[in-house]
Every structure is written in C-alpha cells, then in structure tokens.
C-alpha cells in the first residue's frame with residue numbers, strides 16, 4: 517500500500533516514520549527545501565506531556581477584554597472582517613466551559629502519554645540527537661490566587677495519571693536556583709518532574725533523514741501540493757505546483773495550518789486558525805563552576821513557564837529558547853518588532869543577567885482548532901483521504917502519538933486509545 521503524506525513538519529514526518537515502521541510504503545511531499553522549516557522550526561521545545569489543558573477554558577471570558585484592549589498582553593486578539601476568524605472564535609468561545617475543557621484535557625492526556633511512550637520507543641530503536649532532556653518543568657506563578665487555581669487543575673489531572681506537585685517559593689528555588697532572580701514576585705510553582713524538552717527542528721530533520729534512508733520511502737522537497745485531484749469519492753492524486761501528479765492508494769493531509777487551504781480546494785472545511793507566537797533563541801556562555809558565580813544562575817536549567825506572562829524558557833543544548841505570545845488575527849509571517857521588544861523587556865525583568873539583546877527572534881503560527889484537540893481521522897467525503905492536523909500549541913508533544921493513532925485507524929479502524937475525541941468536527 518502506497519501512502520502519500522503532504523507536509524514534512526513534525527506531524528507529517530512522524531506520520532511517515534510510523535507508517536514505514538508498520539510496513540507501508542510512503543511518499544513524503546514537502547513544499548519547502550527541507551523538513552521542519554514551518555511552525556516546527558523554533559517552537560518552545562516543550563514535550564509537555566502533563567501540561568495539555570486547552571486555551572479554551574472558562575477563564576477566557578474574564579481575560580477577553582484585556583486581550584482586546586491591551587496591546588502588550590501576552591494573548592492578543594485583533595478582530596478582522598474575516599468570516600473564518602469569526603467562525604473559529606464562535607466555536608472557541610463555545611468550548612470555553614468547564615466540562616468541554618475537562619473532556620479535552622482528558623483526551624489530550626491520553627494522546628500525550630501515548631506520544632511519550634512512542635517517542636521513547638522510537639529513540640531506543642533509532643537515536644536522534646535533538647538536545648532531548650527529561651529534567652522536568654516548573655510552572656511559575658506570581659499570584660497566590662492563580663497558584664490556588666492551579667492546585668485544583670493538579671488535583672483533577674492526578675485522577676488521570678499526572679504526577680505533579682505544588683512547590684512554595686523556597687522549594688521551587690531549590691529545584692531551579694535561577695528562579696531566585698524573580699525574588700518575592702514568585703508565589704510558587706507546579707512541578708512536573710517527568711516533563712521533557714528537545715529541539716523540534718532537529719528532531720524533525722533527524723527523523724526525516726531516517727525516513728529518506730528507508731527502502732520503502734521516497735521523499736520530495738520543493739514539492740508544494742497545489743491541489744488534490746478526486747474522482748468518485750476518492751483522491752486520485754496530489755497535483756504539485758509544477759503540474760506533476762503524485763499518485764497513491766491513500767493520502768494524508770499533514771501540512772499544518774496550510775491544510776486549511778489545501779482541503780478547501782476540494783470544498784472541505786476544517787476549523788483551523790493560526791495563533792501566532794514568537795520565540796527568542798539565545799546562545800549561552802558556559803556555566804561558571806559551582807559556587808563561583810556569586811549569585812543565582814543567569815538562566816534556568818529546568819524548563820520554566822512564567823504563567824502570568826505566558827513565557828516559556830527551555831535549554832536546548834547551549835541555547836536558551838524563550839517562547840511566548842498568542843496573537844489571534846495576525847496572519848502575516850512577519851516578526852512584529854514591538855512584540856519582540858515587549859518579550860525582551862519581559863525576559864530582562866525576570867532574568868536580568870541574560871544578554872537578551874543578542875537573541876535571535878522567530879515567529880510562527882500554531883495550527884489551532886477551537887477546542888485545542890487535533891483532528892486525526894478519515895475524511896467523510898473521500899474514503900482514502902486522512903487528516904492529521906490542528907495540533908495547535910502541542911504539535912511537538914503530540915506528534916508521535918498522533919502518528920501511531922493515525923496508522924492504527926488506517927490499518928484496522930481503531931486506535932490504541934479512544935480516537936473519537938479527535939474525529940472531524
């Protein structure tokens with residue numbers, strides 16, 4: 517069975533690898549010159565297996581005026597005269613209730629644990645150097661009130677297999693001494709010792725090389741799919757910009773945010789919208805020998821999320837990756853200098869010893885569904901068309917599990933976890 521996969525971001529590449537592992541023949545089509553150059557390029561690097569709660573949560577109604585009115589809010593909403601934006605927003609607001617948020621969290625936890633187990637199994641078979649570390653994650657809270665709210669989420673997730681605990685300020689600084697830079701502003705942390713980090717681009721590129729080397733695979737870069745060709749309820753080919761037609765028995769649409777436009781060519785609509793975010797990559801000098809720095813370390817070593825500022829810090833090799841911002845309604849690929857200035861100012865306020873001016877800025881768009889769950893399913897209209905898209909803020913975390921689930925659905929119609937939450941909506 518020959519399967520064409522469209523898009524070599526982390527999702528498409530992981531899908532290709534799993535299909536090959538399960539004995540299928542694969543052709544992986546990527547529009548750019550290499551793998552992982554889209555949203556998978558410079559994300560926050562979190563393999564955030566226990567931290568999957570969707571953005572759509574009842575607290576949104578309280579925060580919405582701030583998103584609209586405060587230009588330096590970490591979440592910003594710019595209304596556009598665009599029906600796609602308004603449809604997405606209406607579905608998003610509809611998902612902002614406790615029962616939907618909890619059901620999504622439960623489904624996402626199952627997928628993320630599947631993903632973690634899968635990644636570990638793959639790496640045992642096929643090592644990839646992507647600065648992968650498993651030294652835990654701290655969510656830092658400045659407000660005691662929000663820390664209390666987090667305590668309730670921790671209690672909810674504990675019932676679904678999550679091993680998290682609440683640390684007071686002193687305990688948090690003992691785990692990550694760089695948090696002493698925040699002084700009394702730090703109320704406490706949620707600590708998840710099992711969380712991991714890695715460089716998503718290096719992972720995708722490494723996995724892509726394994727796909728390329730596989731005898732049952734062929735890969736094409738610079739192969740942008742302009743449209744799908746269909747006949748009598750089946751996809752017959754993927755037509756490239758240069759007119760070439762790629763034929764296969766099945767087709768998997770895994771081209772991130774651009775899936776929306778590609779599916780539109782066949783009149784299919786998916787609830788996908790881009791939530792733009794920014795990252796800074798800062799090369800770090802070597803750590804001074806223990807006890808010789810005379811103060812707290814300049815940069816955290818454990819992964820840290822500054823909750824109120826929605827800013828994430830991860831060490832990837834000798835680089836500190838800092839990511840933040842959720843901008844809804846800015847679909848240009850441009851880096852907004854005001855957003856980068858604001859992010860650098862936030863970092864300077866928290867970790868003043870960092871030479872943050874030297875950091876390299878990047879922007880990408882999270883391919884988000886309103887309820888925060890990806891779509892991993894077969895098309896209702898074309899029997900050999902499959903979707904693996906809409907991973908929003910969690911694509912790196914969920915990629916391997918999504919690949920396993922899709923392969924299982926293609927093979928025997930059911931997955932190792934309940935696939936229904938990830939069906940077409």
Ligand SMILES: Cc1cc2nc3c(=O)[nH]c(=O)nc-3n(C[C@H](O)[C@H](O)[C@H](O)COP(=O)(O)OP(=O)(O)OC[C@H]3O[C@@H](n4cnc5c(N)ncnc54)[C@H](O)[C@@H]3O)c2cc1C
Nearest residue numbers: 523525527547554555556560562741772793910911912913
């Ligand atoms: C600031 C920021 C921080 C983030 N942090 C994290 C994090 O810490 N952890 C986490 O799990 N996730 C994180 N994410 C989310 C994660 O990066 C995305 O969910 C993930 O990269 C999506 O992967 P993808 O493969 O679906 O899309 P992409 O990486 O965008 O890949 C799609 C690929 O398809 C190709 N393509 C597009 N159209 C076509 C076409 N027509 N024909 C052929 N090829 C095509 C593109 O060139 C691209 O290579 C973050 C995102 C952002 C923006």
